[in-house]
Amino acid sequence: MKKLLTILSASAVLLAATTTMAMAADKMPAVVFDMGGKFDKSFNQGVYDGVEKFRKETGIKYREFEVKNPTQREQAIRKMAQRGSDPVLGVGFAQASAIEKGAKAFPKTRFTIIDMVVMQPNVQSIVFKEHEGSFLVGVLAAMASKTGKVGFVGGMDIPLIRRFECGYIHGVKHANASATVYANMTGTTPSAWNDPTKGAELAKSQFDRGADVIFAAAGGTGIGVYQAAKDNGKYAIGVDSNQNHLHPGTMLTSMLKRVDVAAYNTFKSANDGSWKSGIQVLGLKEGGIDWALDEHNKALITPAMMAAMDKAKAEIISGKIMVHDYMSDNKCPK
Amino acid sequence: MGEDFLLIILTFDATIRVSVPLILAALAGLIVERSGVIDIGLEGKMLAAAFAAAAAAYATNSAWLGLGAGIVASVLLALLHGFACITHRGNQIVSGVAINILVSGLTVLLGISWFSLGGQTPPLTGDARFKSLTFPGAEAVRDIPVLGPIYSELLSGHNILVYLAFLTVPMVWWLVYRTRFGLRLRATGENPAAVDTAGISVIRMRYLALILCGILCGIAGSYFSTGHGAGFLREMTAGKGFIALAAMIFGKWRPVPVLFACLLFGFLDAIAIRLQGVELPLIGEMPVQFIQALPYILTVVLLAGFIGRAIAPKASGVPYVKEH
Numbered sequence A: 001m002k003k004l005l006t007i008l009s010a011s012a013v014l015l016a017a018t019t020t021m022a023m024a025a026d027k028m029p030a031v032v033f034d035m036g037g038k039f040d041k042s043f044n045q046g047v048y049d050g051v052e053k054f055r056k057e058t059g060i061k062y063r064e065f066e067v068k069n070p071t072q073r074e075q076a077i078r079k080m081a082q083r084g085s086d087p088v089l090g091v092g093f094a095q096a097s098a099i100e101k102g103a104k105a106f107p108k109t110r111f112t113i114i115d116m117v118v119m120q121p122n123v124q125s126i127v128f129k130e131h132e133g134s135f136l137v138g139v140l141a142a143m144a145s146k147t148g149k150v151g152f153v154g155g156m157d158i159p160l161i162r163r164f165e166c167g168y169i170h171g172v173k174h175a176n177a178s179a180t181v182y183a184n185m186t187g188t189t190p191s192a193w194n195d196p197t198k199g200a201e202l203a204k205s206q207f208d209r210g211a212d213v214i215f216a217a218a219g220g221t222g223i224g225v226y227q228a229a230k231d232n233g234k235y236a237i238g239v240d241s242n243q244n245h246l247h248p249g250t251m252l253t254s255m256l257k258r259v260d261v262a263a264y265n266t267f268k269s270a271n272d273g274s275w276k277s278g279i280q281v282l283g284l285k286e287g288g289i290d291w292a293l294d295e296h297n298k299a300l301i302t303p304a305m306m307a308a309m310d311k312a313k314a315e316i317i318s319g320k321i322m323v324h325d326y327m328s329d330n331k332c333p334k
Numbered sequence B: 001m002g003e004d005f006l007l008i009i010l011t012f013d014a015t016i017r018v019s020v021p022l023i024l025a026a027l028a029g030l031i032v033e034r035s036g037v038i039d040i041g042l043e044g045k046m047l048a049a050a051f052a053a054a055a056a057a058y059a060t061n062s063a064w065l066g067l068g069a070g071i072v073a074s075v076l077l078a079l080l081h082g083f084a085c086i087t088h089r090g091n092q093i094v095s096g097v098a099i100n101i102l103v104s105g106l107t108v109l110l111g112i113s114w115f116s117l118g119g120q121t122p123p124l125t126g127d128a129r130f131k132s133l134t135f136p137g138a139e140a141v142r143d144i145p146v147l148g149p150i151y152s153e154l155l156s157g158h159n160i161l162v163y164l165a166f167l168t169v170p171m172v173w174w175l176v177y178r179t180r181f182g183l184r185l186r187a188t189g190e191n192p193a194a195v196d197t198a199g200i201s202v203i204r205m206r207y208l209a210l211i212l213c214g215i216l217c218g219i220a221g222s223y224f225s226t227g228h229g230a231g232f233l234r235e236m237t238a239g240k241g242f243i244a245l246a247a248m249i250f251g252k253w254r255p256v257p258v259l260f261a262c263l264l265f266g267f268l269d270a271i272a273i274r275l276q277g278v279e280l281p282l283i284g285e286m287p288v289q290f291i292q293a294l295p296y297i298l299t300v301v302l303l304a305g306f307i308g309r310a311i312a313p314k315a316s317g318v319p320y321v322k323e324h
Helices: A002-024 A043-058 A072-082 A093-105 A130-144 A159-175 A196-208 A221-231 A259-272 A303-318 B002-034 B042-060 B063-087 B092-115 B147-155 B160-178 B180-190 B192-197 B202-228 B240-250 B255-275 B288-305
Strands: A030-033 A063-066 A088-091 A111-114 A123-128 A149-156 A180-187 A213-217 A235-240 A251-257 A278-282 A289-291
Touching: A030 A043, A030 A072, A043 A088, A043 A259, A063 A072, A072 A088, A072 A093, A088 A093, A088 A259, A093 A111, A093 A123, A111 A259, A123 A259, A130 A149, A130 A159, A130 A213, A130 A235, A130 A251, A130 A289, A130 A303, A149 A159, A149 A196, A149 A221, A159 A180, A159 A213, A159 A303, A180 A196, A196 A213, A196 A221, A196 B002, A196 B202, A196 B255, A213 A221, A213 A251, A221 A235, B002 B042, B002 B147, B002 B160, B002 B180, B002 B202, B002 B240, B002 B255, B042 B063, B042 B092, B042 B202, B042 B240, B063 B092, B063 B202, B160 B180, B160 B202, B160 B255, B180 B192, B180 B202, B192 B202, B240 B255, B240 B288, B255 B288
Parallel strands: A030 A063, A030 A088, A088 A111, A111 A123, A123 A278, A149 A180, A149 A213, A213 A235, A235 A251
Antiparallel strands: A251 A289
């Protein structure tokens, strides 16, 4: 019994010591990754690359947490703020309510959320014009397709993914007005982001109907789509981060959402004091959206495609082409 | 017409692909429940096998060694379940759920420490995957109406695990109904005291059933990562173990009805995929949410109205205590 008491008091002292140490430490930025994890070869990994770049450049370490189920989001955000982290970076639309609650509870902490808007005085919201990037890869898909039929596989059925779909359809029709687009959503629950088996089946069903290029905006589910494209000798288009390296020769391109730039800028601006709350919209013009061209897909891109892409890009930037934003009215005009 | 027919064949083709893990897992559940052990851990065993198979296949570049590793991992978990609820007479549901939770975390943890890809394994290529087998003459007969597509699309062109899964059904039927082992197995699940009186060890029978269950779940799990897919992703079994349990109850613990229950679930899944975004006559385009809820709605309707009472083996879930 006595021994037990000794251990207990010793651990209490130790606990107190670590707490004070944490309090004394300098303010550290923190990032809360969402489900999928920081090596999802997609969205979260883009953020990871950005914050790693910041760490390497400045030598400032950051706290991180990978959310494994929905209930952890709020705990993780609060915990980070409680431990004195600043700024706290939340990744993904799903963390919006957690960030909002955290921002109210810790009004002095700066929060940034990528991919969603949270209206709070101490929150910076970074969103992307995914429809512009989707339009671009849609143009490329239509030009690469031999059958005139292309596909789209979305993850969870939410307005954000509909925005990808809508932009993509417009891009395809822009390049080939008579093209057919098959669009499927994987599911209506968060597990739709992590179901490669279903992704492969959706892709196969579109190939069976004649599609030969598929754009997947579906997180981990996309891995199954790309594999199915490779197995069937068709093309696939990656999303969020550059996924061309996954299957060189199969990956036509990737639509880039420069979340790495967004994450890096957040930490950087918070560090040098230029961080501002409010909404930042990153599109083609701001360099927040792009399409990937590297050694893995160079051989697939013909000069004609290259020219069409450059033209479309310039026209979107100049405002000559207005890509419809699904989230502005929850509609996708045909 | 020819186009539509091909589309129907391709839907059945997809049905076969998605039914395979269900069939194997449901038969695994059938064997253990017939021996009187409930196994909620089918999902966990498949997930563990999927991970072990992908990891071993990646390391050795052999899908067969991957399959072996998957089976070993799954059998070890089955034995763990047995140790908890046969030897120590623990609660079988709790033990099964514990295995699911353990595997869900452990696969990701090991994945991160071995491959540093956030719990995924590297994508598998070449010999590390089971390849599709093309039947002789499949290309030649493709253009023959009706029979051609059936042969070349539906029957040919799957990997070996698919054929193995369908072969398992008559094998399990034969084992359960036509062998001495099967008779004893069924007796153990209905009236273990009588089996014990006859001088047969209930504990041994239940352990044997669990090992068989482990082997089948091991094959099912390997199918996810080395057959149908190419590599492991966290939670990639996506609840198939639970659907398999439902199919087992649906099929009233009998191999052939269980096969059809699995095919029905697989078919609903395949049709849900293909109905999305398609304009149907009269109704128009149906909302995605409805299409995706369809398998579950039909399950409830069928379970409630059409199959009648499903009666589990009497001693299922009851630990056997020898009387003194």
